[in-house]
Amino acid sequence: MLPNVVTGWERIEFRSMTIGFVILCVSFLMFLKKKKGKLPPGPKPLPLLGNLHQLDTKDLVKSLKELNNKYGPVFTIYLGPRPNVILYGYQAVREALVEQAEDFSGRGEFPAFHNFTQGNGIAFSNGEKWKLLRRFALVTLRNFGMGKRSVEERIQEEAQFMLEEFRNTKQKPFDPTFFLSRAVSNVICSIVFGNRLEYEDKRFLSLLHLINDNFQVVSSGWGTLYNTFPGIMNHLPGPHHRIFKNLVKLKQFVLENVTDHEKTFQPDCPRDFIDCFLIKIQKEKGNPTSSFNMETLVMTSLNLFFGGTETVSTTLRYGILILIKYPDITEKVHQEIDKVIGRNRCPTVEDRSKMPYTDAVIHEIQRFTSIISLNLPHAVIRDTQFRSYYLPKGTNVLPVITSVHNDTEKFKDPQTFNPENFLDENNRFKNNEAFMPFSTGKRICLGEGLARMEIFIFLTTFLQNLTFKPTVPPDEIDLTPSISGVGNVPPIYQLRVIPR
Structure with missing residues (x-):
């Protein structure tokens, strides 16, 4: 009897172990399913290729x-094997980036730049490093009345230099691309590097060509292909290789500036952003885990140089094209400038509040063009419940800024350029919560204040003194971007400037 009894218990124990093992397996599979997440619906991807065959890489x-x-x-x-959650329209973008701001505050994978920066600098860092660098940069830029001149004075001065360049064209047709980028870049150069560069400086012009080229390549189909298949694209020929060659040259320029700063550095007398960063490096010298080191200094300075040059100059270039297409709108701006500012003094930031129509036109330029059309990718920093979906930590999220600016619930006839989107019934300026050219939430552009100041002062200074004339009839001007990907690149055009 005893052996049978023992055998019976063994059978019971074996069955219990089997049931336990099955429960454990089911639990584990449920865990794996949970970790995979319940992603939003979308087109069925192909193995390895993903949904790339269903996307127009020239117009994402x-x-x-x-x-x-x-x-x-x-x-x-x-995009390849990697899922990307797309947020389309104002409501979805706001819910994620504002209402769940912390959850969506990560920087998503963007190999075209991340493979170069290796997570250093402000734009492509994450976690505590990003928070520390961003906080430092915000405070430094905000306090940048340091030294002898305010930021506003620097912009006003550069606008006057630019006016002279425009006048030197002698009313002949020209492409404004590098006229504008030299002026805009000099503002950020004076803040980061402590000095402006002469417009005739060939190296300066070469650097601006590198920045402009990178913006175009990254926004093109080649940029999309690289971000989708970086490992494969590294071994294939194409213009995407210029991204890294250009970045190496830009980094060399920054490195040389940092080296020059170290030779003349005086901790008690900071001249610019680089000096402030060097002071921070000195203070944290004994901290082996500090985020403040030479590599983050170089990459952060490069981020500011690149971002502070291309987006504002592209906005101005696109804006001027719009103004020459709509001369009636431009004439109203001329009239408001003459009424509020006159012809005998420089425009100031304070003038903006007294110029509702001009303010509305500038806002509408930024809405209509959506220069950073897709935004840089975000990522959820932890497992996140969003609406009825479950996004695992690290999931890439792409907020489509163009879709916010074209939301028919927020803007009337959004495909048409109309300054009345930002005017009330009494023609006073009216803000719109769906206006997000600098993104929104935790990753909002840290240079927003500087960019807004530059766009207003540059445009009003130009229109105060000049009339822009097209080289073709206005109704033949096509405002369609020449490239539409991460960014919207305006079409190439020429214009003439006539003194007022």
């Missing part, structure tokens, strides 16, 4: 609009 915004029509404001596309 158009492709995403078509997918939004089918799948709604929150959907998933696969």
Whole structure:
């Protein structure tokens, strides 16, 4: 009897172990399923390729609009094997980046730049490093009345230099691209490096060509392909290789500036952003885990140089094209400038509050053009519940800024350029919560205040003194971007300037 009894207990124990093992397996599979997440719906991806075959890499915004029509404001596309959650329209973007700001505060994968920066600098860092660098940069830029002149004075001075360059064209047709980028870049150069560069400086012009080229390549289909298949694209020929060659040259320029600063550095008398960063490095010298070191200094300075040059100059270039297409709108701006500022003094930031129509036109330029059309990718920093979906930590999220600016619930006839989007019934300036050219939430552009100041002072100074004239009839001007990807690149054009 005893052996049978023992055998019976063994059978019971074995069955219990089997049931326990099955429960453990099911639990583990449920855990894996949970970790995979419940991503939003989207087109079925192909192995390895993802949804790339369903996207127009030359016009990603158009492709995403078509997918939004089918799948709604929150959907998933696969770029290669990696899922990307797309946020389309004002409501979805606001819910994520504002209402769940902390959850969506990570920087997503963007190999075209991350493979170069290696997570250093402000734009492509994450975690505590990003928070510390961003806080430091915000405080430093905010306090940058340090030294002898305020930021506003620097912009006013540069606007006058630019006016002289425009006048020197003698009313002949010219492409404004590098006229504008030299002026805008000199503002950020004076803040970061402590000095402006002469417009005739060939190296300066070469650097601006590198920045402009990178913005175009990254926004093109080649940039999309690289960000999707970086490992493969590293071994294939194409213009995407210029991204890294250009960045190496830009980094060398920054390194030389940092080296020069170290030779003349005086901790008790900081001249610019680099000096302030060097002071911070000295203070944290004994901290082996400090985020303040030479590599983060170089990459942060490069971030500011690149970002502070291309986006504002591209906005101005696109804005001037719009103004020459709509001379009636431009004439109203001329009239308001003459009424509020006159012809005998420089425009100031304080003038903006007294110029509702001009302010509305500038806002409408930024809305209509959506220079950073897709935003840089965000990532959720932890497992996140969003609406009825579950996004695992690290999931890439792409907020489509163009879709916010084209939201029909927030803007009347958004495909048309109309300053009345920012005017009330009494023609007073009216803000709109769906205005997000600098993004929104935790990752909002830290140079927003500087950029707004530059766009207003540059444009009003130009229009105070000059009349922009097209080289073709205004109704033949096409405002369609020449490239539409991460950024909207304006078409190439020429214009003439006539003194007022």
